[in-house]
Amino acid sequence: MEFCWNNIKKELRKILSFDEMVANAGQAAVMMFERRKMSYTVRWREKLL
Numbered sequence: 001m002e003f004c005w006n007n008i009k010k011e012l013r014k015i016l017s018f019d020e021m022v023a024n025a026g027q028a029a030v031m032m033f034e035r036r037k038m039s040y041t042v043r044w045r046e047k048l049l
Helices: 002-013 018-048
Strands: none
Touching: 002 018
16 A cells, blocks of 8 residues: 555656645546556456466
8 A cells, every 4th residue: 555655646746736736636646546556456356277
């Protein structure tokens, strides 16, 4: 979970305006969680199938 938060912060650092950063925080978090979930699922599929 900590790695995901670090990735979210890294993505948000690219946005220079604080207001834009706050506005995009939710979308960035959803994107990172979805990306992590998919990579986790793919690894389990490769191991089990």
